[in-house]
Amino acid sequence: MQTDVQTANGKVTKAERTRARLIEVAKRLYQEHGSDHVTIRRIAAAAKIEAGSIYYHFSSRDEIMRAVLESGVGGAQHEVLQAIAEAGADSSSIERLRAAFGAHLRYTLREHFSSRLKSIRRLPKRLREHHMQQEREYAAIFADLLQEAQRKGLLRPGFDLSVVRMLSMGALTWVAEWYDPKGAMTPDDIADEFMRMLTGSVVRTK
Amino acid sequence: MQTDVQTANGKVTKAERTRARLIEVAKRLYQEHGSDHVTIRRIAAAAKIEAGSIYYHFSSRDEIMRAVLESGVGGAQHEVLQAIAEAGADSSSIERLRAAFGAHLRYTLREHFSSRLKSIRRLPKRLREHHMQQEREYAAIFADLLQEAQRKGLLRPGFDLSVVRMLSMGALTWVAEWYDPKGAMTPDDIADEFMRMLTGSVVRTK
DNA sequence: GTCTATACGGGGATAGAC
DNA sequence: GTCTATCCCCGTATAGAC
Numbered sequence: 001m002q003t004d005v006q007t008a009n010g011k012v013t014k015a016e017r018t019r020a021r022l023i024e025v026a027k028r029l030y031q032e033h034g035s036d037h038v039t040i041r042r043i044a045a046a047a048k049i050e051a052g053s054i055y056y057h058f059s060s061r062d063e064i065m066r067a068v069l070e071s072g073v074g075g076a077q078h079e080v081l082q083a084i085a086e087a088g089a090d091s092s093s094i095e096r097l098r099a100a101f102g103a104h105l106r107y108t109l110r111e112h113f114s115s116r117l118k119s120i121r122r123l124p125k126r127l128r129e130h131h132m133q134q135e136r137e138y139a140a141i142f143a144d145l146l147q148e149a150q151r152k153g154l155l156r157p158g159f160d161l162s163v164v165r166m167l168s169m170g171a172l173t174w175v176a177e178w179y180d181p182k183g184a185m186t187p188d189d190i191a192d193e194f195m196r197m198l199t200g201s202v203v204r205t206k
Numbered sequence: 207m208q209t210d211v212q213t214a215n216g217k218v219t220k221a222e223r224t225r226a227r228l229i230e231v232a233k234r235l236y237q238e239h240g241s242d243h244v245t246i247r248r249i250a251a252a253a254k255i256e257a258g259s260i261y262y263h264f265s266s267r268d269e270i271m272r273a274v275l276e277s278g279v280g281g282a283q284h285e286v287l288q289a290i291a292e293a294g295a296d297s298s299s300i301e302r303l304r305a306a307f308g309a310h311l312r313y314t315l316r317e318h319f320s321s322r323l324k325s326i327r328r329l330p331k332r333l334r335e336h337h338m339q340q341e342r343e344y345a346a347i348f349a350d351l352l353q354e355a356q357r358k359g360l361l362r363p364g365f366d367l368s369v370v371r372m373l374s375m376g377a378l379t380w381v382a383e384w385y386d387p388k389g390a391m392t393p394d395d396i397a398d399e400f401m402r403m404l405t406g407s408v409v410r411t412k
Numbered sequence: 413g414t415c416t417a418t419a420c421g422g423g424g425a426t427a428g429a430c
Numbered sequence: 431g432t433c434t435a436t437c438c439c440c441g442t443a444t445a446g447a448c
Binding site: 194 | 242366370376377378381384396400
């Protein structure tokens with residue numbers, strides 16, 4: 001919002017670094033305490049800065065929240081797309097879907113980030129619109145994989161792919177609510193179990 | 207906490223009625239605005255009472271929140287058990303599971319209540335423990351149905367039933383995040399679609 | 413860029429009248 | 431049981447020194 005543009009020679013300004021640190025700190029606080037109780041004062045304390053100074057980098061508390069959401073969805077998107085790419089060009093749609101689900105789950109659990117859980121309702125309309133646009137793009141990744149699978153005849157007919165996608169994302173996103181890192185299962189184990197649930201019903205078994 | 211016991215002759219005291227009204231109002235506010243921004247003063251205003259008077263019925267804000275959660279999980283439990291009962295004694299485990307899922311989803315969407323979404327983290331330990339015990343009882347309903355189905359050989363072997371249950375509940379609970387009441391699908395349509403996803407993979411198709 | 417100081421409102425909670 | 435009055439804290443945000 002202020003002087004947080006990169007300088008011509010590609011250097012990162014002090015303002016940029018501080019801004020990035022504030023976003024990181026705020027994200028961590030959201031994870032630990034929920035969107036409630038994450039105040040300017042607390043963010044400032046955790047970032048070892050005075051509360052007033054924050055307003056040099058952000059115009060309001062909501063602006064920080066928006067930045068955190070943006071960074072969260074953006075991070076997930078980046079890792080999911082990368083996982084799909086790593087699956088290789090000769091992978092099937094189903095394999096890519098599995099990779100995408102796995103990446104989504106790993107990210108959600110690692111960052112304990114499920115954007116919707118953090119009260120988006122209270123975001124001003126402008127910010128909310130931007131965020132929902134970002135969410136739609138993220139959802140489109142999975143929607144595309146499912147449609148591709150359907151076109152290639154890999155899915156059992158008769159399903160509403162939108163509903164299947166949203167139920168699936170829900171199942172995975174909700175894992176953050178019950179996952180025990182000290183338990184026996186890794187995030188990938190859970191993603192695999194979920195794929196097994198789909199395979200044989202949604203996915204044609206032949 | 208105070209005089210909210212029923213009198214010997216079974217009559218409901220004024221205090222009880224007021225307390226119940228406060229819980230109802232608070233629940234509605236939580237639904238509408240999220241757990242953020244639901245203040246004692248707002249609850250008081252919506253209940254047409256003065257803020258100070260609330261402390262006759264509840265000892266703190268958290269106490270109200272706990273009561274709302276209790277009422278929410280209790281309500282869901284009641285309706286799910288009723289749906290199972292209505293499925294009849296000669297119904298299969300799978301039919302009862304379908305009925306239970308449907309009731310869970312209807313309740314979640316109607317009350318826009320998904321307890322976990324409302325920052326439980328910030329509840330004091332005592333209150334949180336009680337709430338999680340209640341959640342476990344609720345989860346046990348579904349766990350029992352799945353185990354029963356497994357015993358009767360209605361499930362395809364090789365699945366971790368705990369994981370299947372938690373993924374399933376997640377898929378359904380998350381529906382509240384994307385459901386559009388003005389859309390074409392009813393809650394039961396969605397529950398049915400989900401059962402179709404399970405049938406043929408988790409449920410043995412024969 | 414970051415600090416200090418401060419304005420202002422709204423939060424939870426209590427005391428005592430009625 | 432409910433009201434009124436009030437305390438004190440902490441929230442967001444701003445102004446101006448450095």
